[in-house]
Amino acid sequence: MTIHNSVLELIGHTPMVKARHLDTGVCQLYLKLECMNPGGSIKDRIGVSMIEAAERAGRIKPGDTLIEGTAGNTGIGLALVAQQKGYKLLLVVPDKMSREKIFNLRAMGAEVILTRSDVAKGHPEYYQDMAERIARETPGAYFINQFGNPDNPLAHETGTGPEILAQMNGDMDAIVFGCGSSGTMTGLSRYFAEAAPQVELILADPVGSILTQYINEGVLSTKSGSWLVEGIGEDFLPTISDFSRVKKAYAISDKESFMAGRELLMKEGVLGGSSSGTLLAAALKYCREQTEPKKVVVFVCDTGNKYLSKMYNDYWMLDNGFLEREAKGDLSDLILRPYAKRDTVVVGPNDTLTIAYQRMKMYDVSQLPVMEDEKIVGIVDESDVLLHVHTDHERFKDLVSTAMVRDLEVLDVSAPIEALMPVFDAGKVVIVLDGGRFLGLITRIDLLNYLRRRVQ
DSSP states (O other): OOOOGGGGGGGGGOOEEEEESSOOTTEEEEEEEEEESSSSSSSHHHHHHHHHHHTTTTTOOOEEEEEEEEESSHHHHHHHHHHHTTTTEEEEEEESHHHHHHHHHHHHHHEEEEEEOOTTSSSSHHHHHHHHHHHHHHHOOEEOOTTTOTTHHHHHHIIIIHHHHTTTTTTSEEEEEEEEESHHHHHHHHHHHOTTTTTTEEEEEEEBBBBBHHHHHOOSOOOOOOOOOOSSSSSSTTTTTTTTTTEEEEEEHHHHHHHHHHHHHHOOOOOOHHHHHHHHHHHHHHHHHOOOOOOOEEEOOOGGGGTTTTTTOHHHHHHTTOOOOOOOOGGGGGGGOGGGGGOOBOOOSSSSSSHHHHHHHHHHSEEEEEEEEEEEEEEEHHHHHHHHOOOGGGGGGSGGTTTOOOOOEEEETTGGGGGHHHHHHHOOOOEETTTTEEEEEEEEHHHHHHHHHHTT
């Protein structure tokens, strides 16, 4: 058994797995598990490539500060390499990134600056522009610039591409990838143009990105939309990009991406991230369109461990309209966590305030119904606990019954939505009953989410 001298030696040489349970039509689909890299994504490859190339060129040395703008995975790859090689790292990231990615980056020692995700290139708060400006204003800093760095695609031209072709024994017909910095696409395009020109290059792109229209119609739009999938899709053409050999692009919606990612886990046991879902959805569309059998490779480009609070969180999926419950046409449609399904986080009157506080923290809620023998007898929220304990922290040991509110704002499930606003105006949450049976709570954000979903 080989013993490695550094975690960096584990980058690359990721497994290839044949999909067995997905509907791939007449085709065979192979999953390139880039999620198995030590940093959890394909971007580990370019992290090593770009930093080591800068070292060889004498542009950086240990102790220097590296700066980059990233949607997350490149940042983790860079943080892994910087950590092992002794560099300081500052990353500018858009605020739509998952909490897990941000926590991961900070835990690895990177300094993280969050910026707006709703602005386009050219805006001073656009993550790439901000990173470049900070690098320019920081003495001795080195701007990595993944979008213009030739050592980004080189990692895939000399590493990823040959690795894939060898694993497939030279027998493959198409490969499906995404495009963020365009390094993967450009590097693979250059490699396969020489080594296996018959291989079709297929782009998976989020709806809202300009790249699908550019590939399929030759039109370069100046207007992009927004999307929740992280790490792929663009509102401009990166400097290093080469789209010349990309045969076709598929525009994949956020919902398609998230559902495909969940299907990958459910059917193949592979925990992929949001962009992996985009790639899989495109690959399945491509496979199902074929009339002749083909061998198709698709990247599982990052791990789903970074998206547990989003695409693998049923509540987040429901909030965003990606999962649906059967509509009943009453107030129960607004209840995110139905009590009958044991989704509502509750507390008992004889539990301590410490327990109530811990449950609020654990489940990220600000109020708890107080249940006794399946009957709601009160409600306790953060302010109730604070008022009770702020002068004496020992009162955390008191019972919930000593701090809970007993005067409840109750509505029958058949009440109109308009009946919610007076309760909210009074600063309270709505308790929904069906007869005497407790169904759940409705908060302001529940109403907002419900109204937003109706216009999607």
